[in-house]
Amino acid sequence: MLAFTVKNHRLAAVRKPLPxxxxxxxxxKLRLAGIxxxxxxxxRGYHNFRGTPGHEFVGEVIALGKTSPREKSRWLGRxxxxxxxxxxxxxxxxxxxxxxxxxxxxHCSRRKVLGILHHDGAFAEYFSLPLENLYxxxxxxxxxxxxxxxxxxxxxxxxxQVPAARHHNIAVLGDGKLAQLIARVLRTAARxxxxxxxxxxxxxxxxxAKIKTQLLHGDASDIHRIQETFSLVVEATGSPTGLSxxxxxxxPRGTLVLKSTFHGAAPVETWPTVVKELTLIGxxxxxxxxxxxxxxSHRVDPTPLISRTxxxxxxxxxIAHAQKSGVMKVLLKTD
Amino acid sequence: MLAFTVKNHRLAAVRKPLPxxxxxxxxxKLRLAGIxxxxxxxxRGYHNFRGTPGHEFVGEVIALGKTSPREKSRWLGRxxxxxxxxxxxxxxxxxxxxxxxxxxxxHCSRRKVLGILHHDGAFAEYFSLPLENLYxxxxxxxxxxxxxxxxxxxxxxxxxQVPAARHHNIAVLGDGKLAQLIARVLRTAARxxxxxxxxxxxxxxxxxAKIKTQLLHGDASDIHRIQETFSLVVEATGSPTGLSxxxxxxxPRGTLVLKSTFHGAAPVETWPTVVKELTLIGxxxxxxxxxxxxxxSHRVDPTPLISRTxxxxxxxxxIAHAQKSGVMKVLLKTD
Numbered sequence: 001m002l003a004f005t006v007k008n009h010r011l012a013a014v015r016k017p018l019p020x021x022x023x024x025x026x027x028x029k030l031r032l033a034g035i036x037x038x039x040x041x042x043x044r045g046y047h048n049f050r051g052t053p054g055h056e057f058v059g060e061v062i063a064l065g066k067t068s069p070r071e072k073s074r075w076l077g078r079x080x081x082x083x084x085x086x087x088x089x090x091x092x093x094x095x096x097x098x099x100x101x102x103x104x105x106x107h108c109s110r111r112k113v114l115g116i117l118h119h120d121g122a123f124a125e126y127f128s129l130p131l132e133n134l135y136x137x138x139x140x141x142x143x144x145x146x147x148x149x150x151x152x153x154x155x156x157x158x159x160x161q162v163p164a165a166r167h168h169n170i171a172v173l174g175d176g177k178l179a180q181l182i183a184r185v186l187r188t189a190a191r192x193x194x195x196x197x198x199x200x201x202x203x204x205x206x207x208x209a210k211i212k213t214q215l216l217h218g219d220a221s222d223i224h225r226i227q228e229t230f231s232l233v234v235e236a237t238g239s240p241t242g243l244s245x246x247x248x249x250x251x252p253r254g255t256l257v258l259k260s261t262f263h264g265a266a267p268v269e270t271w272p273t274v275v276k277e278l279t280l281i282g283x284x285x286x287x288x289x290x291x292x293x294x295x296x297s298h299r300v301d302p303t304p305l306i307s308r309t310x311x312x313x314x315x316x317x318x319i320a321h322a323q324k325s326g327v328m329k330v331l332l333k334t335d
Numbered sequence: 336m337l338a339f340t341v342k343n344h345r346l347a348a349v350r351k352p353l354p355x356x357x358x359x360x361x362x363x364k365l366r367l368a369g370i371x372x373x374x375x376x377x378x379r380g381y382h383n384f385r386g387t388p389g390h391e392f393v394g395e396v397i398a399l400g401k402t403s404p405r406e407k408s409r410w411l412g413r414x415x416x417x418x419x420x421x422x423x424x425x426x427x428x429x430x431x432x433x434x435x436x437x438x439x440x441x442h443c444s445r446r447k448v449l450g451i452l453h454h455d456g457a458f459a460e461y462f463s464l465p466l467e468n469l470y471x472x473x474x475x476x477x478x479x480x481x482x483x484x485x486x487x488x489x490x491x492x493x494x495x496q497v498p499a500a501r502h503h504n505i506a507v508l509g510d511g512k513l514a515q516l517i518a519r520v521l522r523t524a525a526r527x528x529x530x531x532x533x534x535x536x537x538x539x540x541x542x543x544a545k546i547k548t549q550l551l552h553g554d555a556s557d558i559h560r561i562q563e564t565f566s567l568v569v570e571a572t573g574s575p576t577g578l579s580x581x582x583x584x585x586x587p588r589g590t591l592v593l594k595s596t597f598h599g600a601a602p603v604e605t606w607p608t609v610v611k612e613l614t615l616i617g618x619x620x621x622x623x624x625x626x627x628x629x630x631x632s633h634r635v636d637p638t639p640l641i642s643r644t645x646x647x648x649x650x651x652x653x654i655a656h657a658q659k660s661g662v663m664k665v666l667l668k669t670d
Contacts, residue, residue, distance in 0.1 A: 099587060107587035107611070161612075243605060252434060252442035261609045267600035270578060273617035274596045276442070277496075280615035282608035 003052045003124030004315045009043050011053075011123065011316045019120065019128040021065030022092065026075060026131055028059035028082070030312065032147040033122040033332040035322040037176065037238050039115070041262055043319070047117055054122030054332075055084045055115040058137060058146040062126075071131060079137040081149040082129045083288055084114040090130035106285045123315050125334060135288045138296045147331060148302035149291045151178055155185040156294070157286025158234060158257050164189040167232035167255075171195075173246050174237035175202035175213075177305060177329050178259060182234050183211045184300045196226070201326055205304055223248050234259055240266030247272040256280045305329045338387045338459030339650045344378050346388075346458065346651045354455065354463040356400030357427065361410060361466055363394035363417070365647065367482040368457040368667040370657040372511065372573050374450070376597055378654070382452055389457030389667075390419045390450040393472060393481035397461075406466060414472040416484040417464045418623055419449040425465035441620045458650050460669060470623045473631045480630045482666060483637040484623055486513055487630070490520040492621025493569060493592050499524040502567035502590075506530075508581050509572035510537035510548075512640055512664050513594060517569050518546045519635045531561070536661055540639055558583050569594055575601030582607040591615045640664045 001018055004011040021027055034056030038046065042053050061075045087108035088100040099107040114129060115121020137146045155178065164170065164186050172183045175197020183195045183206055194212040197203050203213035216222045222245055229251040235242045236259040243258070243266075250256045256278050273280060294300040309331040310318035322330040336353055339346040356362055369391030377384050396410045422443035423435040434442040449464060450456020472481045490513065499505065499521050507518045510532020518530045518541055529547040532538050538548035551557045557580055564586040570577045571594040578593070578601075585591045591613050608615060629635040644666040645653035657665040 104588060240605070253439060258605060258609050261606045265602035265604040268603045268605070269600040270575070270593060270603075270617075271596045273615065274593050274619055275617070277617045277619055279617070280608065282605075282610070282612045282614075284609055284612055 001125040002313065003120065005052050006043060006050055009045070011043070011319055013313070013315075016124070018126055021063065021128055022090075022130075023066035024090065024131050025065040025128050026061045026080070026134060027063035027126055027128055028057070028080065029062045029126055030057060030059045030122055030124065030332075030334045031079070032143045032309075033057045033312070034147045034151070035319055035330045035332070036151065037178070038261065039319060040323055042116065046262075049116060051115075051118075052120040052124050052127070053115045054124070054127075055113070056147055056150045057081065057122035058143050058149070059122070061134070064131070067131065075131060075134065079143070079146065080134045081137055081146055081288065081292070082114070082135065083133040083285070084116065084150060085285060086112040086114070086119055086130060086133065090132055123312070123332065125312065135292060138292065141292065141295045142303075144303050144306060144331070145295045145301070148181065148305075148329070149288055149295065152181050152185065152291035152294065152300065152302060153286035153288045154178065154259070154284065155181040155286065156290040157283050158182060158259070159185065159189055159290070160287060161281050161283055162232060162255055162257060164232065168192060169228065169230045170232045170234075171230040171249055172234045172236060173242050174235070174260070175199050175206065176236070176238055178238070179234075179236035180206060180305055180328070181300070181302060182236055182259065184209050184302070185294065186234070187211055188294065188299050194230075199326060202328070205328070208304065230254065233257070236260055238262055240264055240268075243268050247276075247278065250276065250278050252276040252278075254278055258282050302329075306331060309333050336460040337648065338455065340387050341378060341385055344380070346378070346654055348648070348650075351459070353461055356398065356463055357425075357465075358401035359425065359466050360400040360463050361396045361415070361469060362398035362461055362463055363392070363415065364397045364461055365392060365394045365457055365459065365667075365669045366414070367478045367644075368392045368647070369482045369486070370654055370665045370667070371486065372513070373596065374654065375658055377451065381597075384451060386450075386453075387455040387459050387462070388450045389459070389462075390448070391482055391485045392416065392457035393478050393484070394457070394462075396469070399466070402466065410466060410469065414478070414481065415469045416472055416481055416623060416627070417449070417470065418468040418620070419451065419485060420620060421447040421449070421454055421465060421468065425467055458647070458667060460647065470627060473627065476627065476630045477638075479638050479641060479666070480636070483516065483640075483664070484626045484630065487516050487520065487626035487635065487637060488621035488623045489513065489594070489619065490516040490621065491625040491629070492618050493517060493594070494520065494524055494625070495622060496616050496618055497567060497590055497592060499567065503527060504563065504565045505567045505569075506565040506584055507569045507571060508577050509570070509595070510534050510541065511571070511573055513573070514569075514571035515541060515640055515663070516635070516637060517571055517594065519544050519637070520629065521569070522546055523629065523634050529565075534661060537663070540663070543639065565589065568592070571595055573597055575599055575603075578603050582611075582613065585611065585613050587611040587613075589613055593617050637664075641666060644668050
């Protein structure tokens with residue numbers, strides 16, 4: 001099969017055998033994969049991952065490891081999306097780690113992560129995941145919508161961590177792909193959501209989804225540009241410098257959700273968090289069920305965020321395109 | 336009266352008139368003042384404060400602005416300690432700010448802060464505070480104990496923000512004055528508290544209070560030195576580099592309390608907070624009533640932390656002494 005791996009900070013095409021399936025695992029044929037900033041970070045060295053990247057996908061189950069006839073009829077030939085953290089039980093450990101015992105599979109201390117950590121991902125014709133990670137895609141959800149389930153679930157995680165509906169004034173810092181999804185998800189729970197970003201064309205996309213916007217310059221002057229303060233701020237700029245501005249615009253005793261993962265450090269003064277007694281909440285993977293429900297009900301439509309779709313075979317050109325200014329979601333498609 | 340002000344990054348003695356008293360305010364004669372790291376930061380330029388520093392004190396009320404006979408008999412001649420944030424009502428504003436309306440006087444948007452922000456502090460023979468900020472010192476609490484009320488209250492704030500008793504394994508990073516008080520306060524609520532610091536002599540002080548200790552080297556190797564993880568970590572090193580180590584030793588979904596304020600920034604990688612979904616809580620001033628209760632009941636005795644007491648007139652020498660390696664709390668005393 002065709003797959004892509006990280007080599008010298010680029011994606012390189014390789015021929016690989018099909019993955020072998022453990023009991024309870026599925027072989028998935030890719031339909032659509034999404035390129036995420038984490039994939040770009042992985043090329044830059046994040047997690048030192050050397051396998052096949054790709055963790056946003058919609059695919060079709062085409063084979064199963066040892067399992068019951070009931071599971072077979074449930075999954076074979078069906079369209080699926082999948083959670084990316086592979087935890088103790090699926091890895092064959094009989095004694096679960098402390099986090100799996102608490103039901104926190106996304107924090108499993110032995111976890112592998114699809115396309116990010118010790119498990120080959122979705123930039124390939126075929127890849128494998130445990131059945132326990134999979135979700136059937138509802139019929140009225142298109143492939144182009146379903147491929148957003150993983151990042152949309154990450155956005156929904158904020159709703160699981162913070163009572164967004166109680167916040168009268170919410171800010172999202174960043175106008176990239178994840179920030180846009182976050183603003184749309186928060187908008188389902190709260191009326192007053194403002195997206196702050198540096199790109200007028202991206203802000204225009206957000207306004208179509210009834211999100212307020214404000215243009216930033218991306219320099220120190222932004223601190224004076226934002227006069228308001230917010231009881232809930234989500235930092236999703238993908239840049240280490242976003243935290244300073246985020247602290248500045250969060251009101252005393254307010255909540256600041258950190259959503260950006262990136263490789264590298266920036267000088268940060270943390271005294272505003274102490275003086276204002278802010279609560280900073282790190283937020284990562286989220287509930288797929290909630291994300292699929294938002295897609296099924298059309299309360300969130302992510303498809304305006306799609307910039308371009310490439311054939312899987314052109315993955316290196318696609319990831320280069322994804323890094324161009326103004327480009328939003330880039331997809332990889334198989335026949 | 337004699338007072339000290341900040342001049343060219345040093346304390347300079349000046350002669351000043353007595354402060355004028357608004358209605359509901361008290362004139363306080365200093366008995367003992369404590370030197371805090373914030374005072375040292377103020378000399379370095381923190382908050383750009385140019386008045387009289389000093390916010391840890393025990394004093395005696397010797398005069399009152401316009402008030403009722405009942406208040407006069409309650410306060411005149413009594414030993415007091417005082418909260419340092421002076422809020423809307425005490426400043427004479429009839430219409431309260433949004434934070435005062437919510438009862439969050441420590442976050443009053445117009446606040447002045449004793450010895451830190453727009454209000455002269457306790458490194459002086461006399462200073463003023465609103466009666467609403469004052470607390471009577473119980474008879475069985477000595478001046479040497481009472482002078483710790485303000486930093487002890489700041490330590491108690493953590494108990495108000497985090498259910499410490501539910502945490503089975505608590506770490507305090509830092510072995511300085513505030514870290515030591517924090518560890519003692521947490522120890523009243525939880526059995527398993529470990530203090531991490533660079534100074535064996537300071538760790539020995541903590542062990543006398545039944546706190547576990549571990550010696551750090553203060554370099555990058557410390558990350559490998561601490562094998563355990565903790566569900567609750569308090570960062571109280573007073574150094575911008577403490578946050579990296581603190582994130583490292585906090586377990587997934589754990590809580591990290593930020594207690595250090597300092598002037599300056601350090602490069603910090605924030606991805607561990609996102610990946611582990613940590614909750615970071617900024618923590619500043621705290622409840623004086625709780626701190627006085629701990630002193631009165633002898634559940635916390637801060638006096639072993641006193642390194643040396645200087646006459647008020649020798650404040651410049653005292654603050655120089657306070658910055659020497661190994662020195663803990665330095666006090667200023669009046670006759």
